[in-house]
Amino acid sequence: MEPAKAVEQRGVLGDALVHLGAEFPQLVVLSPDVSLSTKAIKFKEAFPERFICSGIAEQNTIGMAAGMSTMGLIPVVAGYAMFVGGKAWEPIRNSIAYSHFNVKIVATHSGINVGSDGVTHQSIEDIALMRVIPGMVVLAPTDANQVEPALRAALQINGPVYIRLERAGIPLMTNPGQPVRLGGSLQLREGQDITIFAVGGMVHQALQSAEELATENIETRVVSLYSIKPIDTSAIIRAANETGAIVTAEDHNRYGGLGGAVAEVLALHAPCVMEQVAVQDTFAESGPAKDLYAKFHLTSADITAAARRAIQRRDAARKVN
Amino acid sequence: MITSLEDITLDLKATLVEHARHIRRHIIEMTSAAGSGHPGPSFSPTEILSALYFSEMRYRPDEPDWLERDRFILSKGHGAPVLYGALHEAGFFNREVLLSLRKPGSLLQGHPHVKAPGVDATTGSLGIGLSQAVGQALGAKVAGLPNRVYAVVGDGECDEGQIWEAALAAPQFKLDNLAVFIDHNKYQYDGPVCEVMALAPLADKWRDFGWRVEEIDGHDYDQILGFLLRSRQCTGKPSLAVANTIKGFGVSFMAGTQEFHARSLNAEETARALEELKD
Numbered sequence: 001m002e003p004a005k006a007v008e009q010r011g012v013l014g015d016a017l018v019h020l021g022a023e024f025p026q027l028v029v030l031s032p033d034v035s036l037s038t039k040a041i042k043f044k045e046a047f048p049e050r051f052i053c054s055g056i057a058e059q060n061t062i063g064m065a066a067g068m069s070t071m072g073l074i075p076v077v078a079g080y081a082m083f084v085g086g087k088a089w090e091p092i093r094n095s096i097a098y099s100h101f102n103v104k105i106v107a108t109h110s111g112i113n114v115g116s117d118g119v120t121h122q123s124i125e126d127i128a129l130m131r132v133i134p135g136m137v138v139l140a141p142t143d144a145n146q147v148e149p150a151l152r153a154a155l156q157i158n159g160p161v162y163i164r165l166e167r168a169g170i171p172l173m174t175n176p177g178q179p180v181r182l183g184g185s186l187q188l189r190e191g192q193d194i195t196i197f198a199v200g201g202m203v204h205q206a207l208q209s210a211e212e213l214a215t216e217n218i219e220t221r222v223v224s225l226y227s228i229k230p231i232d233t234s235a236i237i238r239a240a241n242e243t244g245a246i247v248t249a250e251d252h253n254r255y256g257g258l259g260g261a262v263a264e265v266l267a268l269h270a271p272c273v274m275e276q277v278a279v280q281d282t283f284a285e286s287g288p289a290k291d292l293y294a295k296f297h298l299t300s301a302d303i304t305a306a307a308r309r310a311i312q313r314r315d316a317a318r319k320v321n
Numbered sequence: 322m323i324t325s326l327e328d329i330t331l332d333l334k335a336t337l338v339e340h341a342r343h344i345r346r347h348i349i350e351m352t353s354a355a356g357s358g359h360p361g362p363s364f365s366p367t368e369i370l371s372a373l374y375f376s377e378m379r380y381r382p383d384e385p386d387w388l389e390r391d392r393f394i395l396s397k398g399h400g401a402p403v404l405y406g407a408l409h410e411a412g413f414f415n416r417e418v419l420l421s422l423r424k425p426g427s428l429l430q431g432h433p434h435v436k437a438p439g440v441d442a443t444t445g446s447l448g449i450g451l452s453q454a455v456g457q458a459l460g461a462k463v464a465g466l467p468n469r470v471y472a473v474v475g476d477g478e479c480d481e482g483q484i485w486e487a488a489l490a491a492p493q494f495k496l497d498n499l500a501v502f503i504d505h506n507k508y509q510y511d512g513p514v515c516e517v518m519a520l521a522p523l524a525d526k527w528r529d530f531g532w533r534v535e536e537i538d539g540h541d542y543d544q545i546l547g548f549l550l551r552s553r554q555c556t557g558k559p560s561l562a563v564a565n566t567i568k569g570f571g572v573s574f575m576a577g578t579q580e581f582h583a584r585s586l587n588a589e590e591t592a593r594a595l596e597e598l599k600d
Contacts, residue, residue: 054490057489059486060483060486062452063452063487064452064453064455064456066453067442067452067457068457068463069460071388071463071468072464073463073464075456090449091446095443095453
């Protein structure tokens with residue numbers, strides 16, 4: 001099988017903003033001096049009067065977006081996850097979320113896949129930071145094809161949304177035009193032996209892992225939980241009941257991220273064996289994304305090992321019972 | 322709204338003095354009923370809010386979300402009682418709501434939140450209000466709306482870095498629909514501003530950032546209304562008044578002291594203050 005072509009999510013962000021800008025005349029884009037990198041520059045070229053370069057000032061950018069949203073506009077802030085989500089966290093909470101203002105935040109460069117820029121630019125905390133804010137919707141599109149549908153879903157609701165994009169290219173796994181649904185998920189492979197829940201580029205690692213597991217006659221269900229909040233509770237409960245073993249995989253710290261979100265659902269509704277593939281509560285370093293994934297255990301082999309552990313634990317528990 | 326300095330008549334000023342006196346009564350009554358709050362920092366910008374709400378701004382108390390209303394943001398959100406007092410005085414909500422301040426179920430949170438009718442921005446975390454004012458002024462321009470935007474920023478609040486991010490942005494976007502007051506009452510929580518984190522020369526700082534700047538007496542209606550008039554006449558840049566004020570101004574034993582920064586008055590003090598502010 002030909003390997004699918006890897007496409008950067010930010011590579012389609014500019015075009016997505018332009019398409020949606022034509023459809024939503026209230027849409028304005030704010031860029032804290034990173035439009036060349038996020039590709040929001042394309043929106044500036046198409047709609048210069050609706051594009052705001054807000055300087056290297058993420059907190060003020062978020063505050064301005066809050067203010068603009070009260071003038072009948074729908075501001076989209078496009079910046080790096082570490083800075084727009086991290087440095088501006090408190091203004092996001094107090095100026096946008098607490099007022100339930102209609103502002104969308106598109107955070108590029110999340111995770112250690114950011115690579116050689118190093119730890120200061122590698123946001124491994126943003127899922128946790130955003131999902132603890134009351135009322136905040138958190139989406140993590142699976143690949144480049146899901147970027148525009150995710151933005152569209154965000155624009156169709158009145159309230160704050162955080163969309164998490166990765167820096168490194170991700171092989172295309174979804175069909176273009178397939179809608180993204182708040183609280184939805186996307187099952188990319190069916191299986192009854194174990195379920196892997198993943199987000200972003202880790203979904204691709206999960207699919208590779210499923211191939212490896214298939215050689216051991218383990219049939220793996222692979223689901224992209226692209227809607228981290230609200231989360232697809234029924235898909236998680238179903239996985240627990242039907243496969244009895246779960247692995248979560250994310251380019252994020254092990255605390256408070258996708259694994260935490262899935263564990264919260266399991267503990268409440270369907271206690272089940274679970275293993276986590278995530279950054280192990282450490283800072284990474286500079287380097288090519290591929291090398292960092294190997295060093296910090298975010299590869300398909302790591303997922304496969306976690307899957308075996310989960311299955312062993314499940315089967316051992318079944319024997320005891 | 323005045324259109325020339327000649328419009329600042331004795332009658333207008335007498336009206337504003339009355340509104341300010343009422344607002345101060347509301348501040349005392351609501352913070353004493355709540356048993357907490359910041360009466361001192363609410364008194365220093367009272368004349369500014371009286372001038373804004375009863376001469377300068379266009380709004381509809383029965384239609385608080387009217388898109389083209391002028392906007393006011395109390396960036397120093399701990400002064401919430403002066404905002405609530407002005408909004409009550411302007412007819413946005415009744416006395417029952419006013420006296421529910423800080424109580425469960427109230428529209429009036431300890432620091433301003435947009436769910437209260439007439440509150441145009443959620444503030445309380447210092448530094449976040451001015452950015453929202455800049456965004457509203459910029460949003461009005463992008464949307465082609467006629468709104469003017471006003472804000473009161475605390476002097477101590479100018480320690481916050483976000484204030485200076487916003488200070489850079491407003492002139493960049495030529496926001497001549499924005500007028501800001503620094504409530505320069507010279508005190509912050511831990512002590513005098515000049516000792517905690519010196520701001521002088523404060524007016525020069527803002528001037529250097531590209532604002533049209535005046536230094537005014539923040540309790541003098543001729544100077545407040547004159548500043549607002551000139552702000553409307555100025556094109557191409559935002560305006561800012563360093564308004565010299567006195568914390569606790571308007572009640573003899575509250576004026577110039579840090580005592581009532583973050584505590585309400587006891588029963589005896591409440592009675593004395595209301596006596597001084599009586600009709």
